[in-house]
Amino acid sequence: MVADDFVSAVLGVVESIPPGRVMSYGDVAAALGSRAARAVGQTMAYYGSTVPWWRVVKASGHPATDHEQRALEYYRVEGTPLLWSTSGVFRIDMRSARHTP
DNA sequence: GAGGTGACCCAAG
DNA sequence: TCTTGGGCCACCT
Numbered sequence: 001m002v003a004d005d006f007v008s009a010v011l012g013v014v015e016s017i018p019p020g021r022v023m024s025y026g027d028v029a030a031a032l033g034s035r036a037a038r039a040v041g042q043t044m045a046y047y048g049s050t051v052p053w054w055r056v057v058k059a060s061g062h063p064a065t066d067h068e069q070r071a072l073e074y075y076r077v078e079g080t081p082l083l084w085s086t087s088g089v090f091r092i093d094m095r096s097a098r099h100t101p
Numbered sequence: 102g103a104g105g106t107g108a109c110c111c112a113a114g
Numbered sequence: 115t116c117t118t119g120g121g122c123c124a125c126c127t
Contacts, residue, residue: 006124025109029123036123037109045108053108063106068124 006032012045013053019078021099022092023053024059031101055099 025037032040041064044053055065058100061083063071072090075082080081081093089095092098 021109026111034123035110038107038122039109039124041108042106046125049117056108058108059110067105084108 006034006039007043007047010040010048011051013024014044014048014053014056016101017052017055017099019055020080021096022055022057022094022097023099024057026059027100028056028099052097057092059094061094063092 010028013023013028013031021029024036027039028040029035029037035083040056044051044056048056052074054067054074055063057071062068068090070084072082074080082090083093083095084090
């Protein structure tokens with residue numbers, strides 16, 4: 001259950017992200033005092049279903065792999081600043097959308 | 102108890 | 115600007 005400290009911490013940080021803001025996996029891991037950015041992704045893949053996973057993106061500004069289209073809908077609703085490319089590809093405006101605790 | 106995998110990150114070319 | 119390679123930690127079987 002929720003006896004998992006790491007999982008609970010990850011979910012807690014993600015839920016702590018206000019709407020219109022996003023955090024990179026590395027930032028979430030750093031918030032936990034760890035560098036396990038991949039572990040965050042692993043945990044999110046299983047337990048992320050209970051948290052706004054779309055508010056967690058890569059440090060490059062791209063959403064989670066194979067979920068960008070799904071996250072895009074949430075970003076538009078929450079008013080998250082997005083940067084659109086000429087190819088129709090979008091990415092997060094980290095300079096302002098990046099939530100720093 | 103040990104091995105494999107992953108919604109990743111950083112540095113260099 | 116984009117692509118490649120290596121490394122890191124935690125979770126699952």
